[in-house]
Amino acid sequence: MGTWNTKINGNDTFQDIYQNFFDAYNQGKEPADISKQIQDDYAEMFEDSDDRNNSLFGLALAQWETKSLDQTIYKQVKEIIESGNDLEVWKGLGADSKTLEKRKKELDKFLIQISTVREKPKRRVRPKFEYAANHLLTLPAPDGQKTFEILESYVNGEYKDTSSGITWAGGGGSVFYFYTKGKFVTARWVDSQTLEIRHDKTIEFAKKDETFYFCGDQGVIKYIAE
Secondary structure (H helix, E strand, C coil): CCCCCCCCCCCCCHCCCCCCCHHCCCCCCHHHHHHHHHHHHHHHHHHHHCCCHHHHHHHHHHHHHHCCHHHHHHHHHHHHHHHHHHHHHHHHCCCCCCHHHHHHHHHHHHHHHHCCCHHHCCCCCCCCEEEEEEEEEECCCCCCCEEEEEEEEECCCCCCEEEEEEEEEEEEEEEECCCCCCCCCCEEEEEECCCEEEEECCCCCEEEECCCEEEEEEEEEEECCC
16 A cells, blocks of 8 residues: 555545646546546556555545546545554554554544535646757867757656757758767768768667758768767
8 A cells, every 4th residue: 555644635646646637637538538547547656456546546536626526436535534444454564553543533534525526626736848968979060160069858758759950041951860868979070071980889869960051051971970
């Protein structure tokens, strides 16, 4: 069950259900559709004797906060709390009398909470989107007219891809990109019309241009796997 403490939200099973509900809710999905998807995706947790209660508690609170509390879910939660079933589960997992007393208080408080209709649904929060780039190489061409660059891109702190491009004063375009972090890749200009790229032989390129062209300036790109 992965218990953290006696609070309703104090365990990882509850958090898995609750957080996944709001991940989808904040993306604009409807609560009823989210609830169905969660019950399908986490069917084993909803059926497991140790995880079922906390799964239902997580879903019930998420529904209550979005003014979409399903009466079937509410009745199941009410039955679990009033029958003492949840305390029996905790007792079976080794909880002592002091812990069970604290848990009962949290259960009673939770049932009172979801038995009262929330005034307004919880506001959706726009998902965070933070882009960052780590510049691996910036290489001006001998003619001074263009620059080749390699960078790693990150979204919300997670690696996205490694990409490259050639830019001129008036524009530019991409050369290659791949999706594996930490691979060796570097380059050098042989001359202003020839770019040589050396790279880890295990890289699987999603794009790999072998020529470049912009406003009459054209050249070749040579790849050397090492």
